[in-house]
Every structure is written in C-alpha cells, then in structure tokens.
Amino acid sequence: MKKKTLLGIFVALIIVLVFAYRLRIDGFATVPFPGESTDEYSNAWVGMSLIELGYPVGISGMPVYPNLSFRYINTDRIYSSNTVMGNTLPIASPWFDHPPLMGVVTGGFAYLRGARVFEDAAVAIIRKPVIWAAVASIGLVCWLG
Numbered sequence: 001m002k003k004k005t006l007l008g009i010f011v012a013l014i015i016v017l018v019f020a021y022r023l024r025i026d027g028f029a030t031v032p033f034p035g036e037s038t039d040e041y042s043n044a045w046v047g048m049s050l051i052e053l054g055y056p057v058g059i060s061g062m063p064v065y066p067n068l069s070f071r072y073i074n075t076d077r078i079y080s081s082n083t084v085m086g087n088t089l090p091i092a093s094p095w096f097d098h099p100p101l102m103g104v105v106t107g108g109f110a111y112l113r114g115a116r117v118f119e120d121a122a123v124a125i126i127r128k129p130v131i132w133a134a135v136a137s138i139g140l141v142c143w144l145g
Contacts, residue, residue, distance in 0.1 A: 075122060
C-alpha cells in the first residue's frame with residue numbers, strides 16, 4: 001500500500017513539473033518584451049564580464065560610479081522596438097549594485113552558449129536558467145509539502 005502511494009506521489013510530481021515547465025517555456029522570450037526590463041540584461045552582462053574580464057560591468061542608474069559611461073547596446077534590437085525609448089544605457093565599471101550570483105548563472109549560461117559580447121546575450125538565452133530554477137523550486141515546494 002505504501003509503495004503505491006509513493007509511486008502515485010512521484011507520478012503526480014513529474015506531471016506537475018512537466019506542466020510547470022511547459023507553461024513557462026511557452027513564449028518565454030516574448031513576455032515581457034525584450035528591453036522592458038534592462039535588469040535581466042545587466043545581470044547577464046555582469047556574469048559575462050566577471051568571467052571574461054575578472055570584474056563586473058553592468059547597467060546602473062546610480063551616478064556615484066567613477067567609471068560611468070553611456071552606450072547604445074542594441075541587444076534583441078531593443079532600440080528598434082522602442083522599449084528603451086532611445087536612451088543610452090548607463091554602463092558602470094566595476095558594478096556593485098547587487099550580489100552577482102544571478103548574473104554569474106545567467107551570464108555563465110550565455111557564455112557557454114557562445115555569447116562573448118553584450119549584444120549576444122539575448123533574452124532567449126538568458127531567461128532559460130531562470131525557467132529551470134523556477135521549475136526546480138516548484139519541485140522542491142512539492143517535496144516539502
């Protein structure tokens with residue numbers, strides 16, 4: 001009796017995880033539109049620059065950085081789609097707005113997928129590790145329950 005219950009729970013968990021993954025992967029690169037939140041780009045760029053240069057480079061709205069430069073980085077054609085309203089991106093070097101672990105995960109994944117410059121880190125690449133983390137957290141919550 002106990003083996004049947006555990007098997008049923010395991011099968012239900014697998015079904016929930018597959019369903020959760022399918023819901024998240026459908027249209028993941030289109031909503032929100034690329035460029036509506038530049039934080040996801042900045043996180044990936046921080047990870048990529050940590051891997052490539054050894055220090056973080058990212059977008060920051062804080063004017064206290066001594067090495068703040070303004071650049072047009074047209075990842076996913078964000079300037080063509082009017083999501084950033086034509087403004088330049090404030091690039092800070094070294095960047096210390098947030099802890100860099102999420103950036104290392106998304107930027108490292110983009111780096112493994114062949115991205116070597118910031119324009120190569122498209123949302124279709126940098127959102128995938130976040131989807132996998134979301135599905136894993138659903139599995140962990142189910143296991144905890």
